[in-house]
Amino acid sequence: MTRDERLALLHAARLYLVTDLEPGGRPLEGVLAAALEGGVDIVQLRAKDAGDGEILAAAAVARRLCDDAGALLIVNDRPDLVAPARADGVHIGQDDGTIADARAAAGQDAIVGRSTHAPAQLAQAADDGADYAGVGPVHATPTKAGRAPVGIEYVRLAADQARIPWFAIGGIAAENAGEVVAAGAQRIAVVRAIADADDPRAAAAALRGVLAASATPAGALRG
Numbered sequence: 001m002t003r004d005e006r007l008a009l010l011h012a013a014r015l016y017l018v019t020d021l022e023p024g025g026r027p028l029e030g031v032l033a034a035a036l037e038g039g040v041d042i043v044q045l046r047a048k049d050a051g052d053g054e055i056l057a058a059a060a061v062a063r064r065l066c067d068d069a070g071a072l073l074i075v076n077d078r079p080d081l082v083a084p085a086r087a088d089g090v091h092i093g094q095d096d097g098t099i100a101d102a103r104a105a106a107g108q109d110a111i112v113g114r115s116t117h118a119p120a121q122l123a124q125a126a127d128d129g130a131d132y133a134g135v136g137p138v139h140a141t142p143t144k145a146g147r148a149p150v151g152i153e154y155v156r157l158a159a160d161q162a163r164i165p166w167f168a169i170g171g172i173a174a175e176n177a178g179e180v181v182a183a184g185a186q187r188i189a190v191v192r193a194i195a196d197a198d199d200p201r202a203a204a205a206a207l208r209g210v211l212a213a214s215a216t217p218a219g220a221l222r223g
Helices: 003-012 028-038 052-069 079-085 099-106 119-127 151-161 177-182 200-212
Strands: 015-019 042-045 072-076 089-092 111-116 132-135 166-169 188-190
Touching: 003 072, 003 111, 015 028, 015 166, 015 200, 028 042, 028 052, 028 200, 042 052, 052 072, 052 079, 072 079, 072 111, 079 089, 079 099, 089 099, 099 111, 111 119, 119 132, 119 151, 132 151, 151 166, 151 177, 177 188, 177 200, 188 200
Parallel strands: 015 042, 015 188, 042 072, 072 089, 089 111, 111 132, 132 166, 166 188
Antiparallel strands: none
């Protein structure tokens, strides 16, 4: 896939799933297949304690499923694994090096995303050439233990100020996604809301339903 093709999918994306290699203690393939059927547009594999072999084996499963669904595949924190994983890009945190270094390691056609927790970081991500940003954590979440939630106000600021596509993330589920969308989020990223759901397909579809109720159609997304 070319960079332009990847960026087109990124700009059209609404629902982003971040998952470890055994979501909810279950095999990746079943959960991921169901989530993609339910409407997930981007899958990020986040396995900070896994070995390279484990990550690449999971990526092979995810790549096949994402190809079938027309979805993007992102790896977390490991730009060096983008090419061997046949991933579309990498997501890095504030402490994981520069956008330029990540792109150099991942390849110039790769998508590079950056986590942000404040408006200044969001602006810097755009200045540094990030292709998209995470905005959060909106609510407290055990997947970001020790990081204080940024709240809805940062979502409102991102909706007004962001110059690149962004995904609200952090403790978002179908029950509270409406307030995040109402604050201006046109894209959301989730972990437990889908990965731990009894029915990942239904959970993804419910989140898509909340997003579909937003005033801005996917084709007119900002960023």
